[in-house]
Every structure is written in structure tokens, then in C-alpha cells.
Amino acid sequence: MRVPRRGNSFIRKRRIAYLALGIMGMLLILLFRLAWIQGTAGIHMSAYGGHSLNEMSIRQRQEGIAIDSGRGQFTDRHGQPLTGGIVWAPVLFPDVDGKAALHGEELASLLQTSKKQLLTRWKELQSPLIWRDRRGEPVQISRNNADKLLKLAPSLIELMPYAKRYADLPNGRQWLGFLYERADRVGALPIGAAGLERTLEPLLSGIGETFVSRFVDARRRPLAYAPLRVSVPSNAHYPLQVQTTIDLTLQEQLEKLTVTNHLAEGAVVVLDVGNADVLAMVSRPFYNPARVDPQRTTGWSNRALKAVTPGSIFKLVTAAAALESGVVQPKEQFHCYGAYGKYGLACWKKEGHGALNLEEGLAVSCNSVFAHLGERLSPEQIQATASALGVSRTVGWEERNLAGLPRFRPLDHEEEGAVFGPHTHAADPGVRVQTAIGQRDVLVTPLQAANLIVTLLHDGQVHAPRLVNRISYADGGTLLELPAHASSIPRGGHPIHPSTARLLREAMKEVVAHGTGASLRDKSWHLAGKSGTAQALKDGRPVNHQWFIGYGPVERPRYAVAVLVQNASKHSASQATALFGQVMDLLAQFSSVSRAVPRSSS
Structure with missing residues (x-):
């Protein structure tokens, strides 16, 4: 039986029918998607008083404001917030009818401004x-004033x-950093410009703002x-939360201590000797x-990570180098006459210390x-030896290829320090003499200095000070x-011998028992x-950088501390030693x- 041949008109009609069915299917999918979005966002048709048919047109007439950037937050080691806090803020909406002028004086008083300034701004x-x-x-706005404000300007103020993000107060937490709004990116969210805000920027930026809006005609x-x-x-995963190693209560108390001691410039670093975690890090002057x-x-620069001349605390490194290289024996006797007789060098004690060995020389500096x-x-x-002890190089915690970052270093702009300058003729014995007492080109950061103590307490093993322990x-x-x-x-280096570390620890005990730290005995x-x-x-005038680094309690060490007082008067007593004791x-x-914090295992 021969099948009749269908004409082109029939084929066109069939294609049109299929196309119509396809369009209807797509519309059904789109409507289902819109309903799903409304459900997950908590939007219900009943919220609009039965105006569901006009919803799409209403959506085109919204005005609102971002109340949260969605940026990740920071806490201390106990979960206490370091950033983030909610305040109830008055939000002014455009006054298209000029109603604000009816109660201008009262509104201005509640909003802590002048009537002219308020109405001018509102009009624009x-x-x-x-x-x-x-x-x-x-x-x-107080609770009582809130009620007054909303009654005076209904629909104009919410x-x-x-x-x-931050309390509007100066503090010494430069390690946290701050946000910066770039002038060339109007409307863009602020970005981290220093501290953890900068080093963790790729993780903190979030996935979007929390936006409050209302519908208008x-x-x-x-x-x-x-x-x-x-x-x-x-997305229930965001914003992220960064748990630091900081103890906020300790941090706050140390900040107060630097204020009562009138510390103008310098730093205080406290490390857990178990694993070198940063428990507190205070930088002066404060920043907001x-x-x-x-x-x-x-x-806003973190002085705890900036390298300065260390003076006699570097004698620990020199002593370690001499013991490790065998150029001195622990009981070898030296004689101090006051003046050294070469290179214009003299001891701080004009009459000299007389006969003394290495440990005694460290104790009296x-x-x-x-x-x-x-x-x-x-x-x-x-x-x-300086490098083996974690001096003259960065020591802060870091990992490579972590979280998509080629180099993950939470501590921002940690300086390396130095032993010899790039153009210094280190073969000159006069240069080495000055270097040995921590002068000339030697530079050390307070973080390195505190970590040096941790290293000696671990028999020469250098730990990496950690500022962040978890990101959730x-x-x-x-x-x-x-x-x-x-x-x-x-590469090519090796730790110092445990025997060297033990001798230096004994010498540090003698510093307090009979030496330059005797004021700490009580x-x-x-x-x-x-x-x-x-x-x-400083500015052409001679000043002193005062240091004291150490640990306690001696019987069961828990904390390593470095105190730096910068640009002190040349003739002032050691403020650093006194502050270390406090x-x-x-x-x-x-x-x-x-x-x-309980002592952690290494």
C-alpha cells in the first residue's frame, strides 16, 4: 500500500507544534525555578498582601543598603571575637515629599547633627x-530615642x-591589620591592606553582601x-571564621601595661614555649x-616584626657561635680592664669586671x-649560628601551596633582620668585634628575639611562631x-648542640641571679x-634601644617574652627590664x- 506523500505545509505545522510545546516546557521550568528561589530565600506571596501578580514589577522598584559585607571574621584562641559586632544604625531613605522638614529640629537632635546639615543631605x-x-x-541610638525617631519619620528612617568590623579605639594589634577602600574602585568592597586582613584576603573576601531593601512605587x-x-x-559555608592563637584577655592587659608604663615606641611579644604560638603581640604606638x-x-606598622639593632641580647648568638666552632672553652678565663684597647671599644663598666669566664661574661654583659x-x-x-638560631631570617609559620596560595604566610611583612650589611667588610676584625656585641649592622625583630628563647629551651630546635591555628x-x-x-x-645549616643551649640557659639564670637582671629577683x-x-x-640625636628577653618560670618554662623599648633617652634606666618583670x-x-593557655606539645 502506498503511503500518501505529505506536503511541506504539514511539516511546517508539525514543527510549529513542537516549538510551541518546547516553549511551554521552558516556561514551566522557569516558573518552577522562580518558585524554588522564593522558597529558599524565605519570600512568600502572602507577604505582599495578595499582590503576587505584581511581584515582578515590584522587584524592579527596590531601594536598599548593604548591612554586612560578608567578609570572614577573626576570633582569639578561646573563640572571643576580634572583629565583627552589631550596632543598630539609623538608615535614611530618600525624602521625595520633603516630610523630614516637618520635624527637622527634633530629628537633627536625635541624629546628633544640625537641622541645616541634615535636611541638606536628605534633600540630595x-x-x-x-x-x-x-x-x-x-x-x-538609644532605645528611647529609637522610638521617637521612628515615630517622627515613618518610612523615611529605619x-x-x-x-x-572594628571597635573605634586605638590598640596594639597591628598583626590584625585593617581594610582599605581603593579610590580607583568606587563601590567596590574594602580589601585587606595589612596584617592578617591582607595575608588572608583571598579567603576572607566572602561570596556576597547581606542586603536590606524595601519596595517603592x-x-x-x-x-x-x-x-x-x-x-x-x-551558601552555609560562608563567611569563614579564622581562629588565631592570640589570648584576647592577655593581649588587652598587656596593652594597658604599655600605656601605664608610658611606652611610646616598641613592642612586647609573648610566645608559648611549647610550640612558639603567639599568645600576645603588642606594638607601640597604637593604631585605630x-x-x-x-x-x-x-x-599601623607592626614593630614586633620590624628589625632593629639588638645590642647585648645578640651576645647569646655570639656565645653560641664561639662554643659551636670551638674557639672558646666554657671555663676559659678572660680579663676585663674596662677599656678593650682596640677599635675604640670599652666595656660599659669603666673600671672593668676583672677575671671572668664565658657564663659570667654573659651574666654581667x-x-x-x-x-x-x-x-x-x-x-x-x-x-x-645566627641563622641556625632563627635570627637574620624570617621564622614565622608558613606553608607553600596551601588553600590555592603559592606561599601562605599569615604574619605580614615580617623582616629578616641581618648580621652583616651587604657592603660591610666582614673580614675586618673591628667589624666583627662590633658585630659580636650586637652593634654595627646587626638587626633583630622582637619576634625573632622571643623565638630565640624558645629555641634555646628546645635544645636548639627552631620553631615557627604561629598566629593562626584554624580556619572554619x-x-x-x-x-x-x-x-x-x-x-x-x-640548606647546609644544622641546629646548635643541646649542650650549647644548656650553657646559655644557665647563663640567663645568672643574669637574674647576679647580673644585669638582678632587679627581677623579687x-x-x-x-x-x-x-x-x-x-x-634618631633625627640625628643619640638614643638607645632597650631590650630584655627571657622566660619563666625557670622550674617549668611556660612563656618566652621579648620586650623592646625603642628610642629611649641615652641616660635613662632600663625600662625594658622593668616592663619584662611586670x-x-x-x-x-x-x-x-x-x-x-596550657603548655602545648611541640
Whole structure:
């Protein structure tokens, strides 16, 4: 049987029918998708008082404001927040009918401004605005005033929870950093410009803002039946939370201690001797993270990571180099006459110390003993030992190829320090003599100095100070663990011998028992350490950098501490030694009330 041939018109009709069915299917899928979005975002048709048919047109007339950037937050080791906080901020919406003028005086008083300034700004307003004070902070409204404000200007003002990243107060937490709004990216979210805010920027930036909006009619009047709408990114993993190793209570107490001691410039670093975790790190002068302009503001640089001349604390490195290279025996006798007789060098004690061995020379910080050692040592021996002890190189925790970052280093702009300058003739014995006592080109950071103590307490093993230990998702899951680990030794190097570390620890006990740290004998704990005074110039005038580094309690070491007082008067007593003692007393109090962190395993 022959099948009739169908004409072109039939084929066209069939194609049109298939196309119509396809379009209907796509529309059904689109409608299902819209309904799903509305459900997951918490939007219900009933919220619009039965106006569901007009929803798509209403959506085109929204005005709102971001109340949270979605950026990740920081906590201390106990979960106490270091960033983030909610304040109820007044948000002004455009006044299309000029109603604000009816109660201008009262509104201005509640908003802490003048009537003229308020109404002028309101008249120019094209989009919602968080009302801020002269310092740029959202104006704080009391509960009583909130009720008055909302009654005076219904629909023109709303009180909204606003995420405030930093407290508007100066502090010594430069390791945290700050955010910076780039002038060439109008409307872009602020980015991390220093500290952890900068080094963790790729992880902190988040996936979107929390946005509050309301619906308005064609003349921008609010729709009475449409409530405020909150739009939140629909990913339960974000924002991330970064747990630091810092003890916030200890950090705050140390900051207060530097204020009462009138420390103008310098740093205090406290490390857990178990694993070199940074428990507190204070930098002076303070900075205000809420008000930093990198081009104008001073004080935002972290002095704990900046290298300065160490003076006599470097004698620990020189002694280690002499013992490791065999150019001195522990009981060898030296004689200090006051003046060394070469290179214009003299001991700080004009009449001299008389006969003394290496340990005694460290205890009283005799320049003559270390001048002899400087002449005996080669530049390579001094440099190699400094590196083996974690001095003259960065020591902060780092990993490569972690979280998609080629080099993951939480500590921002940690300086390396130095032993010899790039153009210094290190073969000159006069140069080595000055180097041996921690002068000339020697540079050390307070973090390196505190970590040197941890290294000696671990018989020469250098640990990597850690500032972050965990990065978690918002729902509690762990994104990254940053385990404590040792610092890698440069190629060709090796740790010092445990016997060398033990002798230096004994010498540090003698510093407090009978030497330059004798004023610390009456402290809460039995302490050990090393003092240092480095000569420097500031604005052409001679000044001193005062140091004290050490640990306590001696019987069961828990904390390594470095104190640096920069640019002190040349003739002033050692403020660093006194402050070190107060820091240790504070740590002893923390331990007695079980607030201190238990010693960690290495």
C-alpha cells in the first residue's frame, strides 16, 4: 500500500507544534525555578498582601543598603571575637515629599547633627544612607530615642543591624591589620591592606553582601504592604571564621601595661614555649583599625616584626657561635680592664669586671669578653649560628601551596633582620668585634628575639611562631588546620648542640641571679633572660634601644617574652627590664586563675 506523500505545509505545522510545546516546557521550568528561589530565600506571596501578580514589577522598584559585607571574621584562641559586632544604625531613605522638614529640629537632635546639615543631605539623597557621626561611625541610638525617631519619620528612617568590623579605639594589634577602600574602585568592597586582613584576603573576601531593601512605587514611596526584605548569600559555608592563637584577655592587659608604663615606641611579644604560638603581640604606638589612611596615618606598622639593632641580647648568638666552632672553652678565663684597647671599644663598666669566664661574661654583659670572641670568630661562623638560631631570617609559620596560595604566610611583612650589611667588610676584625656585641649592622625583630628563647629551651630546635591555628566554615566545619611545626633550617645549616643551649640557659639564670637582671629577683616567678642596650640615632640625636628577653618560670618554662623599648633617652634606666618583670607578673596571675593557655606539645 502506498503511503500518501505529505506536503511541506504539514511539516511546517508539525514543527510549529513542537516549538510551541518546547516553549511551554521552558516556561514551566522557569516558573518552577522562580518558585524554588522564593522558597529558599524565605519570600512568600502572602507577604505582599495578595499582590503576587505584581511581584515582578515590584522587584524592579527596590531601594536598599548593604548591612554586612560578608567578609570572614577573626576570633582569639578561646573563640572571643576580634572583629565583627552589631550596632543598630539609623538608615535614611530618600525624602521625595520633603516630610523630614516637618520635624527637622527634633530629628537633627536625635541624629546628633544640625537641622541645616541634615535636611541638606536628605534633600540630595538618591539612595539609602547609613547616618554617621563626624568620625565616620554609625550614630548610636538609644532605645528611647529609637522610638521617637521612628515615630517622627515613618518610612523615611529605619533602624537596621549594621555589622561593624572594628571597635573605634586605638590598640596594639597591628598583626590584625585593617581594610582599605581603593579610590580607583568606587563601590567596590574594602580589601585587606595589612596584617592578617591582607595575608588572608583571598579567603576572607566572602561570596556576597547581606542586603536590606524595601519596595517603592513609581514615585519612590514605600509600599505599605511590602515589608523590608533581607537578601543573604545562600551558601552555609560562608563567611569563614579564622581562629588565631592570640589570648584576647592577655593581649588587652598587656596593652594597658604599655600605656601605664608610658611606652611610646616598641613592642612586647609573648610566645608559648611549647610550640612558639603567639599568645600576645603588642606594638607601640597604637593604631585605630577603623581609621587608617596608609598614606597619612602612622603607627599601623607592626614593630614586633620590624628589625632593629639588638645590642647585648645578640651576645647569646655570639656565645653560641664561639662554643659551636670551638674557639672558646666554657671555663676559659678572660680579663676585663674596662677599656678593650682596640677599635675604640670599652666595656660599659669603666673600671672593668676583672677575671671572668664565658657564663659570667654573659651574666654581667661584659663587652671585653665578647670583643675577644668576635676577633676569634669568622664572619661565616657568626652568620651560620645566627641563622641556625632563627635570627637574620624570617621564622614565622608558613606553608607553600596551601588553600590555592603559592606561599601562605599569615604574619605580614615580617623582616629578616641581618648580621652583616651587604657592603660591610666582614673580614675586618673591628667589624666583627662590633658585630659580636650586637652593634654595627646587626638587626633583630622582637619576634625573632622571643623565638630565640624558645629555641634555646628546645635544645636548639627552631620553631615557627604561629598566629593562626584554624580556619572554619560558618557552619562549623573545618576548612584548614594550620598545625604547629619547626622552622626549616637553611640548606647546609644544622641546629646548635643541646649542650650549647644548656650553657646559655644557665647563663640567663645568672643574669637574674647576679647580673644585669638582678632587679627581677623579687618577681612572682623565678626568671631567666638577657638584657640589651643598643646605641642608635634618631633625627640625628643619640638614643638607645632597650631590650630584655627571657622566660619563666625557670622550674617549668611556660612563656618566652621579648620586650623592646625603642628610642629611649641615652641616660635613662632600663625600662625594658622593668616592663619584662611586670609582664611576667601578669602571666603569673593568669596562671594562678587558670586563664593562661596550657603548655602545648611541640
